Amino acid sequence: MSQVLLTGGTGYIGSHTAVELLKQGLDVVIADDLSNSSASVIDRVEMICGKRPAFYEIDITDKKELKRVFDENDISAVIHFAAKKAVGESVRLPLKYYRNNIDGILTVLEVMKEHGCRRFVFSSSATVYGDSPVPFTEGTPLGKLANPYGRTKYMCEEILRDEAAAEPECSFVILRYFNPIGADASALIGEDPRRGSANIMPNLVLTAAGIKEKLSVFGTDYPTPDGSAVRDYIHISDLAEGHLAALRYAEENRGCEVFNLGTGRGSSVLELIESFERVNDLKLNVEYAPRREGDVPEMYAATDKAERVLGWKAKRGIDDMCRSSWLWGREVFK
Ligand SMILES: NC(=O)c1ccc[n+]([C@@H]2O[C@H](COP(=O)([O-])OP(=O)(O)OC[C@H]3O[C@@H](n4cnc5c(N)ncnc54)[C@H](O)[C@@H]3O)[C@@H](O)[C@H]2O)c1
Incomplete structure (x- = not known):
């Protein structure tokens, strides 16, 4: 694997994933517009890992800027974290959420395709299960979605399923996160x-x-x-490790697969x-x-699929x- 692009990589989940990937020797590029994070995260990630990720302060819906990131690097996989995520705000400002979250994924997928990049890991959410009965398995029919934020996640998943059907050489991994909390053991990064x-x-x-x-x-x-x-609270460092397992899976498999990342x-x-x-x-x-x-x-979550297929299991309580x-x-x- 050459370089991994983390969109939204200075955010809460992205920064912990960057730490995990860097610790495992992967080369990380981050693209974030800092609309919900700070550039100081890059310094802190470097303090933790002794390695500094490349950083682009860009809005990923800006195709020209995103192309530059791909032109200047050799990106073989993308983990797409960048999204607006405040449920209440999404009810007040639905267009902002549809514009950012849907435009964001479409732009990333188009630019990836133009650059021959075939591996994509997506931050979805347990919110897509809506009011379905617990535990949620990946096969649980998706329930009634309560807000525009949840609907953007569902729509993004549908886009990925359609794109996977059209591009059989590519790999799309959808991760449905449960409730990430906690912070890196260094106490240098966390949810602000x-x-x-x-x-x-x-x-x-x-x-x-x-x-x-x-x-x-x-x-x-x-x-x-x-x-x-x-709720199924999951330690952010366990969640970050789940992304590494998902990347490895995307390297070896094609198609579109969904995994719950929770503790069960x-x-x-x-x-x-x-x-x-x-x-x-x-x-x-x-x-x-x-x-x-x-x-x-x-x-x-039901977590057996992630355990069986990804070989990943949350460890922290x-x-x-x-x-x-x-x-x-x-x-x-x-
Ligand atoms: N935190 C949770 O509880 C949770 C649960 C389920 C799913 N998710 C999803 O996981 C992903 C990461 O969540 P998080 O908690 O780290 O959120 P976060 O807000 O901390 O991180 C998201 C990052 O994306 C950036 N961003 C947003 N729009 C952008 C754009 N157009 N261009 C460039 N950067 C942009 C923000 O500046 C931020 O740094 C999101 O997609 C979120 O919806 C989060």
Whole structure:
């Protein structure tokens, strides 16, 4: 494998994947417009790995700029992370989401094709399962999608299935992520809680740092053991390792294949809070709020396909996720 292009590679998942790939000796090129990340991530990735990825500050929907990246490098595979991902914003500004996420994947696929690049790994989401029954297997019929963000992921998957049928020499791997949390053990990179997110971990960190007065738990009357929502939290470093396995798979196989990247274990929001408080020896101010529209009671992955076919399995538990999240959070706010 020559070079791997990570679109959106300075973002949360992309930066951890860059670290994993560099540690494994792969040559990494990052293209990101920094709309939801910072260029300092490149320095930090270099501090962790002792190797610096090539970096292009470009909008990947700009075809001319993206072609330049391919012209100046020898890219044999792309991991396409770049996308807008805030569910609430996607409801308010659907066109922004369709434009960025759909235009983004089309531009990347077209430029890849023009340059004879045949391996593509895509960041999809467990959100495409909608309200289907758990555990979600890759064969579970996709459920009702709750928002434009989720629909962009579904549409991108359909584009890839069509393109795979038309291009039998190419390889497309769709990764459906569950709930990535945690941070690299170095505490040099992580999900930036200052960027504002509806996800639980950035809000746990903001509350622990005293920036947010109270942590809201949305829904306490779900049909789950403790009434709070159940999610399949996966350590970001496990998720990053999953990308390496997916790249290896794309090297050796053709067609379009879907894999869940989760742990296969559901943890409730209250369990996550308990773990965070215990491992970090602190107490959070928690308030109980009504359910949020569009949230499903529980989601967790069936992981046997990823284990069997990719030879990948998540290793880290929620205590590890909570510890590393706060180590990183303390760095951010120190
Ligand atoms: N974090 C999650 O919980 C989660 C779950 C499921 C799927 N995903 C998907 O995984 C991918 C990565 O997510 P993340 O959490 O790292 O998000 P992130 O926002 O931290 O990273 C995305 C990166 O893409 C960049 N970007 C966005 N549009 C771009 C464009 N047009 N041109 C160039 N760069 C652009 C942003 O600046 C950012 O650095 C996304 O596709 C997201 O939808 C994330």
